[in-house]
Amino acid sequence: MPTVPSILGFGAIAIDDIVYVDQPLSAGKGKVLQSARAFGGNVATALAAVARLGGTAGFIGWLGTGADDAALRDLVASGVETAFAPRHPDARPVRSRITVGSDGERFIAYDDDAMLGTAPEFPDDILGRATALIVDSYAIRSLDVVARARDLGLA
Numbered sequence: 001m002p003t004v005p006s007i008l009g010f011g012a013i014a015i016d017d018i019v020y021v022d023q024p025l026s027a028g029k030g031k032v033l034q035s036a037r038a039f040g041g042n043v044a045t046a047l048a049a050v051a052r053l054g055g056t057a058g059f060i061g062w063l064g065t066g067a068d069d070a071a072l073r074d075l076v077a078s079g080v081e082t083a084f085a086p087r088h089p090d091a092r093p094v095r096s097r098i099t100v101g102s103d104g105e106r107f108i109a110y111d112d113d114a115m116l117g118t119a120p121e122f123p124d125d126i127l128g129r130a131t132a133l134i135v136d137s138y139a140i141r142s143l144d145v146v147a148r149a150r151d152l153g154l155a
Contacts, residue, residue: 004129005081007050008154010061010118010145011043011136013071014094014110025101039074041094042136051079058130060084060122062091062115084126086119117141128152 016038023030047057058081063072071093075082096110116138122145127133132155139146 002081002083003056004084004126005056005058006131007047007055007057007134008060008084008127008130008132008149009043009047009057009134010059010085010142011134011138012041012094012112012114012116013044013059013061013063013075014039014041014096015071016040016096016098018098018100020100022102024103025099025105025107027101030101039071039093043134044071044075044080046134047080048075048078057081058084060086060126061118063087064091065089086122088115091115112138118145120144124148124152127154130154 018036018038019032020034020036021030022033043061044059047059050057057079059075063069063082063085065087072082092114094110094112094114094116096108098106098108100106117140120142127145127149133146133149135146
């Protein structure tokens with residue numbers, strides 16, 4: 001088993017399909033200039049930044065069981081440890097479709113009907129070896145783990 005990273009986190013992992021259009025959103029319609037897919041979510045992005053800056057980071061939220069999971073591959077490619085994350089066949093990323101107008105305004109349509117948070121029985125012996133826990137608003141689904149992390153001295 002790998003070493004527990006110093007910074008752990010759980011929250012939404014997202015797959016964002018982004019469309020850039022040539023008009024402001026208020027125009028009601030416009031021509032597509034570019035389309036892109038990006039991986040994100042507040043916690044996933046923060047953990048990837050930690051890893052890219054040379055820190056050790058680990059995602060401990062729910063992950064799917066498929067090795068073909070694109071969001072999981074993106075986390076790993078970013079240097080984020082995923083070995084300690086609980087797995088469940090129904091876990092999947094939040095999906096967002098984002099339209100960005102020519103004026104920079106954006107509209108985000110999202111589907112967050114996903115398993116978010118982490119396993120209620122996430123082990124204290126792993127939590128206790130980290131120094132900080134990063135969470136987002138989806139942590140509300142696992143507040144007991146956040147409280148245990150705080151009691152263990154994590155920032």
